[in-house]
Structures are given as structure tokens and as C-alpha cells.
Amino acid sequence: MTDHSESLLSFDKKHIWHPYTSMINPLPVYPIISASGVRLRLADGRELIDGMSSWWAAIHGYNHPILNEAIQQQLKKMSHVMFGGLTHEPAIELSKLLIDITPSLLDTVFLCDSGSISVEVAIKMAIQYWFSKGHPEKQKLVTIRSGYHGDSFGAMSVCDPVTGMHEMFCHILPQQFFAEPPKCAYHDPWNPDDLNHITSIIEQNHSSIAAVILEPIVQGAGGMRMYSPKYLSGVRTICDAYNVLLIADEIATGFGRTGDLFACNKADITPDIMCLGKALTGGYMTMAATLTTRAVSDQISKGRPGVFMHGPTFMGNPLACSVARASIQLLINSSWQDKVMAIETQLKHELASLAESPKVSDIRVLGGIGVAELKEPVNMADIQQKFVDHGVWLRPFGRLVYTMPPYIIDPSDLSQITNAINKIIEMT
Numbered sequence: 001m002t003d004h005s006e007s008l009l010s011f012d013k014k015h016i017w018h019p020y021t022s023m024i025n026p027l028p029v030y031p032i033i034s035a036s037g038v039r040l041r042l043a044d045g046r047e048l049i050d051g052m053s054s055w056w057a058a059i060h061g062y063n064h065p066i067l068n069e070a071i072q073q074q075l076k077k078m079s080h081v082m083f084g085g086l087t088h089e090p091a092i093e094l095s096k097l098l099i100d101i102t103p104s105l106l107d108t109v110f111l112c113d114s115g116s117i118s119v120e121v122a123i124k125m126a127i128q129y130w131f132s133k134g135h136p137e138k139q140k141l142v143t144i145r146s147g148y149h150g151d152s153f154g155a156m157s158v159c160d161p162v163t164g165m166h167e168m169f170c171h172i173l174p175q176q177f178f179a180e181p182p183k184c185a186y187h188d189p190w191n192p193d194d195l196n197h198i199t200s201i202i203e204q205n206h207s208s209i210a211a212v213i214l215e216p217i218v219q220g221a222g223g224m225r226m227y228s229p230k231y232l233s234g235v236r237t238i239c240d241a242y243n244v245l246l247i248a249d250e251i252a253t254g255f256g257r258t259g260d261l262f263a264c265n266k267a268d269i270t271p272d273i274m275c276l277g278k279a280l281t282g283g284y285m286t287m288a289a290t291l292t293t294r295a296v297s298d299q300i301s302k303g304r305p306g307v308f309m310h311g312p313t314f315m316g317n318p319l320a321c322s323v324a325r326a327s328i329q330l331l332i333n334s335s336w337q338d339k340v341m342a343i344e345t346q347l348k349h350e351l352a353s354l355a356e357s358p359k360v361s362d363i364r365v366l367g368g369i370g371v372a373e374l375k376e377p378v379n380m381a382d383i384q385q386k387f388v389d390h391g392v393w394l395r396p397f398g399r400l401v402y403t404m405p406p407y408i409i410d411p412s413d414l415s416q417i418t419n420a421i422n423k424i425i426e427m428t
């Protein structure tokens, strides 16, 4: 390593927070200088095959000519302008597309900065909906354990209280209702008893409940669990029966990751409110969106105070809107479903033998997501280093070693990822 990169790294170590890290005892970070296709190029010249899509986001890989072009064209016109009192084609065209491709009743779009904020917006919308309908007492949320919805306060209040690592904030977080997560995995035969706990919570408390919020079909950072679509359609039915809204957090699952464009499609349901983020811009820029049905948006707008009480500075950022629009068009004009199904088939095949390993408690694959759940937690720094030494970028946490590669990955690169997973799990 050169003196220059040495000094950059030591500055980083001393002064810069990384996600979920310590400032005294930071985990190692790898300096990266560029990325293209599915390859990340480290400062020391090594290339890593990306198995993470930068946390579900970079579905088309990196440095994509069409996405680059979309940003460059927009940059020449304007990079940002306030959204209060002004509007522009990038936001309009993106919103049209989102309304077009999401379940048909979703009809209005709130563009915001990040996934966590789109969850805050969804929660506020649900509460404001009931307020405006003359039910200010309906303010609580129901969610399912093992969920993850973001790091801001409202979002934290619905993250799994154990795996969510938010324990020390519990006294200032609103207290929500937590239902047992469904036991039926995605491919299991359905057992309606899975709905008993959430049903009884809603039956007993619906007069104080604004909404159920959940990650449809795949729970991401809270445990990488994949559950039966029957559970999701069951929750939709209960919500309707007891006057409770349904918020689907599709921030991780949206844009094809599960093999359907949205995970809600697997249960053929429409949520009242849907959160999108992560892959929305193809991983290029931070942006998220909260969509609602016309019934929700109209009710919010009818009552006091007559407006929805939220409006971020960078709302509808034109660069982000342009690249999001280009990314969605690229996706829907491609044979993305074939690609995701091919990834699923290959992951199932190449991770299958791990199920026999004494170190592994479960192997789960759905769409472009492959998970090995181990019996013991991994040592993050140690296992990260091993993957890097095998030319692969993965970021295991807890007892989970998992991959969700860019859809454009070719079979030999994907094999390199699965080989590394197989080998390194056996080694640890």
C-alpha cells in the first residue's frame, strides 16, 4: 500500500463512522476506487465479485452506461431544485412509472430521501388518515418480529426489539404491538394457525391501531426470513375486517428481487401504503418513495390540517428521479424475471449441499436471494477477510451468510460466490 492510501485509511479509522461500527474499535474497511458491472476494484488492485448489490440496491451492477447517461443528461439541466411550489419532468415521469408498475390501486407518490424516511412518511400518513377520519386514538402500529424498517425513531419502533439493536432507546420509542412471525416458510404447506397471534392482537386492540407494517414475503436485515404468501393475504383480510391500514415495506423486496416485481404480487394483494427504496435508483443515489391508494391520500387531504405534514428539502431530487426512471425502464424492458429465476435455480443447486453441514441450520433461496443460516454467529471481520481473499464481496452478520447479487451476474461469477460461501462456512 502507498503512503498516501495508508494515510487516508488512518484518517478514516480515526474520524469517520461506518454503518453500525465503533469509533474506538472499528472493523477493518477496504478502500475501493471503482466499480463496474459486478466487479468492485480495491485500491490495492484486487477485484471482488459483488454478492451484495450494495445492500439490495445495485440491481443492474455498477457504472451502467444507460444509468450514467441519464444522470449526465439531467445534470446539464439542473441537479436540484426545491419541490415546494415547483415541479419537473423527472419527478412526473418517475411517478407515472411507479403508479404504473405497482399494484393497481396505488395512485399517489411521495418522493423522499431514504428508506427510513419513507417509513416515517408511511407511519405519519397512516396516523393522519385516521386523525382526519375522526379517529385520533388510532395511532399504534402492529408489526411482526424479526422485521427491519430503518434506523430513524418511528422506523426503529417497529424493528425487531432483539435483532434490531435498539434496546437502549426503548423508553423514548413509541410502544408498538409485536406479533410472532409466521412459522410457515415460503415453500411450506400453509398452516392458518400462523395468523392466530396477529389476529388476536388486532381483535383486541383495533380501536387504537392505525396500521400493520411488515416486509412482504422476505424479512431482510432483521433475519432474512422468507414466509408464506398465504400469511400476507391473511393479514390483508384481517386489516380489512378491523379497519386497520396495511403498510408494505418493499424497500428490500421491490423491483424484482423475489422473482416478482413486488413481493405483494406473490399474494396478489394491494397494501394501502407501500414503501420503496434501495433498488429504486438502481443503487445510484439515495431516494425512496411512499405510495398510497387514492382513498388514503384523499382522506388525509380532506381533514384537518388539510395537508400532509411532511416535506424534505431534497424531495423529488431531479438527478435521483432521472436515474430511477432510467433504472426502472431498464428493468422492465429486460428479461429480468428470467435472470432472477436463473439466479434462484443456480443458488438452490450450488448451496444445496450446505444443508448437510453440521455448521448450518438452514438454507433458504428465493428469487435473487440466497441465505445460509449458521448455528453460531460469525466473526464479521474474520469472515469478511476470508471472502475478500476469495475474490468475493459479501457481508455476513450474526448467524447469516447471504447473497443478493446484481441481476446481471453471469453463472461463472455467481459460482465463484457460492464456492466461496461453501468453502468458508466449512473453514470457520
Ligand SMILES: *Cc1c(COP(=O)(O)O)cnc(C)c1O
Residues within 6 Å of the ligand: 114, 115, 116, 117, 119, 148, 149, 150, 151, 215, 220, 221, 249, 250, 251, 252, 277, 278
Ligand atoms: C434498508 C431498509 C430500510 C431502511 O432504508 P434506508 O435507506 O437504509 O434508510 C427500511 N426497510 C427495509 C425493509 C429495508 O431493507
